[in-house]
Amino acid sequence: MSVPRKILFVDDEQNILDSYRASLRRRFSVETALGPEEGLEKIVKSGPYAVVVSDLKMPKMDGVTFLNKVQELSPDTVRIMLTGHADLDSAIAAVNEGSVFRFLTKPSHIDEMVRTLTVAVKQYSLVVAERELLRGTLRGSIKVLMDILSLVNPEAFGRSERVRRLAGFLGQSLSLAQPLHLDLAAMLCQLGCVTLPETVLQKVLKGEDLSPEEKQIFDMHPSITVGMLSNIPRMEKVTEIILHMQDSLAVNPTQPVESRVLRLCLDYDLLVQQGMEKQDAIDALRAREGVYDPKMVTVLEKGTAGEEGYVRREIALSELRVGMLLDEDLWSLDEVYIMVDGTEITEAALIRISNFAKTKRLPDRIRVKVPVEQVA
Template identity: 25%
Template sequence: MIQPANNPMNERILLVDDDYSLLNTLKRNLSFDFEVTTCESGQEALACIKNSETFSVVMVDMRMPGMEGIEVIQKAREISPNSVYLMLTGNQDLTTAMDAVNDGQVFRFLNKPCQMSDIKAAINAGIKQHDLITSKEELLKKTFSGAISVLVEIIEYVDDPLVDTDDILKSAKEMLTECNADTDWRVPLTSRLMVAGIPLLNLDQRETLAKASITSDEHRKIVKEVFSISSQLIKQIPRLEPISDLLDRMGSTEITTKQCTNDDDKIAQSILLSYYQSMLKRRGETGDVALTEIEDRFPDLDQNFSEHVRHATDAQPKPTIESISTSELLTGMMVAEDVRMPNGLLLIASGRKLSPPMVTRLRNLIGLETVAVEIPAKRSPEMAGT
């Protein structure tokens, strides 16, 4: 393999061709504009793609011994689906090249012999396409997720969801990892957005959700209603249909009455289980009482899920309660007693984790000097302020 040139630019490209002389020529001409890596075979290229940072563009010769270009691209796409693939072809390969473009395997093909200016133009077009692809993914995974987190913080601020969505996400991820199920982008978004429907419940429904046994028909009906409302709201947001589908699945009877086998059902069940765990925890129910309720609600759990629930519901040492100055409040602290306005209006309910906006508001509230918070039996350095 010819090593990449020391180039400060981040447009990483990979050239694959069994013609060593051609690779050297391409490298000399392209290294002024791109960060170039070259490989002389398909197998070498696949290993390079697997063990390197992502290449924006991969340009592959059609005709190579051992593994032809189209096969290299097909296998490379499995490793690096966001890379953009170009193909160098001869006249005899035009039909194959055009089919590859039409099938979406190849972004563009170049017919040999071709001018260096044409190669540079194709690579630049491929880099722009790569930027579009990665920008879309960035929007979905980070920007969009960040916006959703802000939305849920607002929901949690104005109406107590009776659960901790951070705990739900953490627990669901752990369960899915323990049973070797895939954890994809839907898990964090569903864990957060599942509470979107709570503010639209009436007072009687909220009372049932807060206090009724999770095994009662009344409670099951309200939980299903929450997910149904959340699903309907989310369906109005483009690209979030998979989240809506998961919420509908979580409201179905099958998710609680059978052992799930496919990944989608496992994701739905893990989030629903975590939802109930968090709800019981907020009620102060732990140990055998909580375990019995969950086992009654989910009579046929996967063994890994069952072990996780058993461990999570074990009675934990009770935290101590301390009244601390509002200036010492930190994001993530648990409120131990209701915080009320001077006129008696409830501001933050007991059992809520403090979000950044909550901390800011409490610090700025005139007349409020201290807040009672839970201090875990084993205080973390962050909570201790060190």
């Protein structure tokens, strides 16, 4: 049985709040807050609320300001404003600016209130369902695709897995409102590399200079990725992040914050994979004035580069488990390149290793990063 969606009424008059609760409690899960300060406190401590209904005229903080703060704290919450006839212009402006879903004039008939709340709850359910689709079905499908591509091109797609972990660390540290978009963009950011000639990709990974023609080819891979993803619904924000992930902040001051994170993580990973020590890589990035957000570089420097929660171990190949990370490239003893350093061990990766073990000689032991929860 599903839990009823909660609705919060906010007003500075207790008798009005009591009236809402009495008339609507049989149809909805109703809570009340006496004034905007108490309303914000309830949203933080008792949320999420499907719908917040606020009076326009309240002391200290008007309804428009209050609902804007609600939007910042709980973006999915549907916001409704109650207003008198004299304040219609303010209410209409709030709706047009996107901070309010609908407004009702006071006094509002109970039937009209019920209809409006019913529509608002449905709207909230749609928003939540769409987010769950991105988090569950779409994210899972993309993860399967990336696992397959990492077996075909371990260097490019093993890199995307490392960058994804870095980006997740930074996104959490920066308290991004929608970390899922960044996660999907990090997973997919190397998709366009499937079109690159192997010689160009190797030059990039080794830090070698590209010819003008090669640079032009490489610079096109984000737009190629965007083209590949253009037919997938609900990916507009993700493709925007990828499209601008090679911008520099000085050239594009409006570069999306997720794109800034992705650019920093990609460049940091490249320097580390080329043999730089982590602090040297941070110093090199900081020296590139105008390219990155300096605050993000500082966060990356102070953090653990996305590796927190792991311990390094050298284990037998037979001890590999899902969730571990390779801490070195995996080669067969007859020099077949199998997986890149940093690859997350998945079910598909275990199958690939098992198949190689049956047909080719593999090393007995390998260095890995083990999640702390798997450490005996």
